[in-house]
Amino acid sequence: MINREYIEYNNIINLDIKAIYGSPHKKQNLKAIVDEERFKELLLAIENYNGNIFTKVALQISPYLFLRSANIRNLEWSEIDFKNSKITIPANKMKGGEDFIIPLSGSVVKLFEFIKPFSFHHSKYVFPSDISKSKTMSENTLNQAIKRLGFGEEMVFHGFRTTASTLLYEFKNLHRQDSEFIELCLDHRERNKVKATYNRSLRLNDRKFLMQWWSDYIDQLKGIP
Template identity: 60%
Template sequence: MQFTNDRQLKALPKDKQDYHKDSLVKNHYANVSPNKKGGSISFYYRYKKNGKIYNISLGKYPAISLAEARAKASELNLKLERGENLQINSANKTLKEIFEEWHKIAIKDKINQDFARPLELHIVCKYGNKPITDLTKQDIIKSFDKLFLENKRETIKRTYTHLKNLIKYALNREYLQATNLLNIDINTLYGKLQPKSFRAITDLDTFRDLLLAIDSYNGNLFVKTALQISPYLFLRSSTMRNLKWEYLDEKEKLLRIPASVMKAKEEFLVPLSQSVLDKILSIKDFAYPSPYMFPSEISKNKSIAENTLNYAIKRLGFGELMVYHGFRSTASTFLYENKNKHKQDSEVIELCLDHRERNKVKAVYNRSLRLEDRRALMQWWSDFIEELKR
């Protein structure tokens, strides 16, 4: 829709974000963005160069009047006709450029280096060359509709969480003046995500079969070793995959995982049995010079990829029965079933699972006085597994 005067400008539809052309001044547009107050209007100078559309922000209406915006647009038209380079401001940054900028900051202290992969794969790869100001709600919903048809409701949720963080970054950097991308109602569009339990093996014979299958795995050394150690430590997938050599305290037989990479945002001490410590040390020379215990085949500066361990479990033929996170449920089940044998209480089991007591005073007490109890339980669990494999 075009506009000629203030009355027509104010009457522009505000139900969706869109650019509307000024019928009197070439390359001058009003961008309407829906909001809680009805909608906001910003002026842009839009022109095409070398096949790419550039947007130059002229200001927000009514802080800048229609006449003032037209004067700025006319001045830019003259410069363009004279062949002068127009100054491209931050409003012309593409989605991909802003994603890369945001990602460098957001990735700091993240244990999962691939945390934003869903956003990159499903949004940035499709719309990355668009100026961030041109990204629309319909673009996002179109991508989400495709994921929904593929029964990837959880992926929609994860993708949108990261997208909102990126958009907030763009707003704070003033790459965007206003947007309706933060108010997509995922639950209304796709229904509420129903909680689901992770597939886990809780039958001893099947657990034994899995352990033996892992020992016979003939794939990548670091993937195999990570799988072999996982039943003993039952860490979360992202924590396990991104373990670093600097976390290993050989003398104390501990993993000292820093608070910055833990879900509970507290340092986590993981007691190691001798057999687990030996298994970790057996790959140290092969992993060198990677900072990671389980480096990627592609680059030793990266850890093994997010779904690698789940794929390996599928290759072993246990995909229908088990996902990687299931190691935690498996350990929890057998540890609770055998409390009369290992003689440790529920609190020690939960601490080994990194289910933290949120009361800070009690948490300090647990960490300082129950480490030896946890050592005893983890040693019992290690012996239990070794005996099961015989």
Template identity: 40%
Template sequence: MSLTEAQISKVQPTGKTQKLYDGSGLYLEVRPSGMLIWRIACRVNRKPKTVTLGDYPKLKLRAARIEAMKVLDSINSGLDPSAPPGEPDPLDDFLDFSGEEVDPRDTWRGLCEDWFEKRLREGIADLTQKKTLILLAKTYPGIGNKRARDLGLRDFVPILQAEADAGRLETAKRLRSVCSAVLRYGVQTDRADRDFMHEARDVTPAPQVRNRPGLTDPRQVGSLMQALRDYSGSPQTRAALLIQAYCFQRPGETRTMEWADLDLDAALWTIPAEKMKRKRPHIVPLARQVVEVIDWIRPVTMRSKWVLPMGRDWGRPLSEATMNQALVRLGFEKSEHVPHGFRTTASTMLYEHEWNGDWIELQLSHVEDNKVKGAYNKALHLKGRTEMMQWYADHLDQLAEE
């Protein structure tokens, strides 16, 4: 039975690749990553071939059928001898310069997709999934259908340079890192010879570090805390801002806090290593005020796995944009204070009151993995940090009441 647009719009990815057949060799490949790819299975000179036509929804059903007919017409006429000079043959994408067929899995795109599926099995975070797919898609137009083993640094430099020239230095740096990971996977699976992306470091200069605006004047901080207490918007947003203020972790870590990460009896929040993008988890002692906020929000959000879910979609965590907008509505412009700025506030005040620098840096998760000697000790400075975190929460409350 032929496919319909209605059927395709309802397709959901599973844990393995699916093939939805339309007819005449045309089928829609549904990847576990959620990507939908039109392919046509055919034979040229009695040899089986698979030709990729494009992605859905960029290529709709009707257009995919037209492209499939073009490929079949090309095959029926040999290698398309009737094509006008200079017009590429539809099969050229999967043939190397000698006319040898290239297995789609051996192409750069095929390698990227297999690597991404591996990352999915490893439990890559939802947000990281989206960012990674966006980065990989930047490489497909130029080199996606080329054999991965035949690629060299010269093929990637223009792609990286385009991002750097556009001022997207952080994107260029991340893209280089993702391509490096794919190449290493290619070496492991015998589809690439080596990872040469370290040679492209000069193409992706380190982005300038920007200090995120954060209030440090005690009177302004007191006004901010009073405004957070009185916030009348959604309960999740109010709780998120208060937790961010008291715990001063990165906003992404606060927003994606899960009930499974909390031990309220011990007053501890353990942020998993994958969320920290580190080799070890990060332990945050919870002040009495934080436990009270979580107990207050529990009846509202306990049905979600997220402590702070979206207001309209409890299957997703609160967005950072929501926290930003709430601060603006409270009268704090982005030029003076943002959610990440609570880290600046805490660092400044704790150092000014001469708390132990090791405790502060560990609490900010600034300590690199290679600087932690031996196996990570879950009790590392925990007693001191617990005392510090309670003092800091009490200090914020005191400023709010002055």
């Protein structure tokens, strides 16, 4: 309009769009420990945590499973299959909207068996709220516990997923599993229905092997024979 001389001045072109709407959103990198020695220190600190028993065991289990916070906090006893050593999280709880199966190592099963008497007869949740057994653990509980352990500047709960992903890729020469299986363990799946079914079923043995390798790796860092 200006260059055709219909108007002499246009206020719009001089507006500070950033000042009005803010800068474009930048994806924030969540804090995560990816150094092996520091990860070991975190694992040992969790073992010595002296706070709430549900918080402690949730923190003990989470490095093995690297699930999202909501999946850990909302985990129900009915979703754990002790006989077949696996968890099946229903589609309505998963970010991708599909059932997700997680193979369990012996170390993880032992932790679930340890915590079971504390909540099984009082709550459907594995890690209930300390205030009411009918409610789940609050969203900030696990992050606050990590802070109390002295790792708040380096780690948030979601960082367990980044830690596992980073180290599993770093040690591919040891476990010899393809990237596909690492991504499947993180629930980064092909959302095509046919392929999703294939990944969920036929690839379970491969994921079981990788999850067991990861469990053994963590046990080794913690000095568990």
